[in-house]
Amino acid sequence: MRILLLCLLFPFVAQAQVGGPGWGAFNRAVAVQDAWKGRPFRLTARVRPQVTNSVSWAGIWVRNHAEGGAVSFFDNMQEKPVREDKWTDCEIKSIFNKRDSVMYFGGLYIGPGRYAFDDFRLQVETTAGNWETATLDGMGMDDTTALSAWHMPGKNRGLQHAFDNGHLVIDASSLPASTEKKDGQKSIYGNNPQAGHYANVNGIKVYYEVYGKGEPVVLLHGNSQAIIVFTYLIPELSKKYKVIAVDTRLQGKSGDDGKRLTYELFAEDVKALLDHLKLKKVNLFGWSDGGNTGLILASKYPDRFKTLMTMGANLQPDTNAVKPFVLEQLKTQIAKLQPEATVNRRLWTLCLEEPHISPEQLKAIKCPTLVMAGDDDMIRDEHTRFIAATIPQGELLIFEKATHFAPFDVPEKFRQALEDFLAKHK
Known part of the structure; x- marks a missing residue:
């Protein structure tokens, strides 16, 4: 299946999009x-x-x-x-x-x-x-x-x-040799025994990987993704920061306990992981689903976040926030799923039912927040601008010639934007 929807970032088959x-x-x-x-x-x-x-x-x-x-x-x-x-x-x-x-x-x-x-x-x-x-x-x-x-x-x-x-x-003589494995995977990220750990938190096992030293930067991926999508970001960010990349529940290597999926549940998983790691204050980058989770976390636990960076986040699952054809396409794909495809059904249904984040929640976010999107994003431009304008210390960044997948479309510009924002608020 080659389709990529609202917050469905097709599990990493496109090395040409991600970098590294x-x-x-x-x-x-x-x-x-x-x-x-x-x-x-x-x-x-x-x-x-x-x-x-x-x-x-x-x-x-x-x-x-x-x-x-x-x-x-x-x-x-x-x-x-x-x-x-x-x-x-x-x-x-x-x-x-x-x-x-x-x-x-x-x-x-x-x-x-x-x-x-x-x-x-x-x-x-x-x-x-x-x-x-x-x-x-x-x-x-x-x-x-x-x-x-x-x-x-x-x-x-x-x-x-x-x-x-x-x-x-x-x-390209400066490039390192490919890390291609026998199974065809070309990235160690998301499957690195030296950096990978499990934490028993919030009733499940959450998988995460840690790279580098310094201020902690937490990375949260989108729906149906995993840590591997940060193949391009991790090497550079980990030169200056302690990068903690997380597999969200039911995705990647993280577990699940059958509960109804919500972004509030994802947020509690991440908060429990931060407690487990004894991290009192972190920087957080969330893409799509991860951005929604980040908004909830920073509004509910404002003292735990030094900065927040979101890409392609939305406040509600309707046409005021999301372009109509995306929701239509998502409904069509769910209807085509076989009965045994319970994981996809649960994850994709989440995009139709969630999130429900209020302007009051956004106003409760205390930290500097970089709100990002592509100029041809699945999220409506006016909706992204509303999020940035409502957060007290919100900053807006729209990437030209980019979509919901700006980290793939303009990888170097995207990474530099994160590094500049982190440096500004170091």
Whole structure:
């Protein structure tokens, strides 16, 4: 299932979206034209990896978003990796959803090496058998004028890009080797015996991992996610802070006792974990479901939080807060679930029934709070702005060219925003 809804962040299959120490990517955004909707498309490019180990590889990737941010399609060639030191033709094919509004695509590279990309082409089958090439600047990778069309890798990760003989070359020799496991997982986060712990709190076992030293920063993921989605954030944040990443109950490695799921219950789990760890005051970042939980925690226990950072949070599960098609799509997906899919049913139903956070609760939050969203988020823009304006020390940050999945869409900008906010209130 490739759909990503309101607070349903599909369990981490998209390394090209998250970042991390062992890989890199570049991308661009293209508006989906009305004439393309419902029509087949194909993205092609030539890729040449020069690597020094057997697990590094390169490829291209595509991610399409419907209006409001829901992901309708994603492919990053993880099942068709390019490893040979020769020019290889790559292709990703699918069909535009009739609700699609934006397409992101680009190149992906895993592990240390030197990676070349050339001749990107987006084609749409406008009529049967007739493939038209979209007119887009910079697709030929001919020279530096192409840069304005693409978001290139950041030099702060030691990645360098240049144009050589009419194609783009990325020097990623500074990347560490991939941590690929036999089961295909490429991240230690969420499955690290050295950093992982269980705490018996609030009637269940809660799994969490600890990295680094310093002021504590707690990370809470979204619905149907787990710690692994913070693969990009943890390495950098843990250089300055003690990062505590948590699997919310019934997700990741955390347990469950069958109680009806609510964000108040999630909040009590986290509060009990903080008590268990003897942490009197923490910084907290919550994404989607985690943001909802963070708002409840900071309003109910204001003295326990130094700062709060939320991404894509909402106060109620209705069309005043959430774009209508998201709720409709979620209801449709729940109706399609098999009877035995109780975990998904419980988690997804939570998004239709919760949260119920009042303006009075927001006004009870004492700590500086960074309220974030994408400019094409599933959460209504006016709703996000209301949250930021109602919290006494609320600050608003809207990421341009980003969706509900801004930590995936603009990973470096997102991480830097968290670090800047934490530093400001250190």
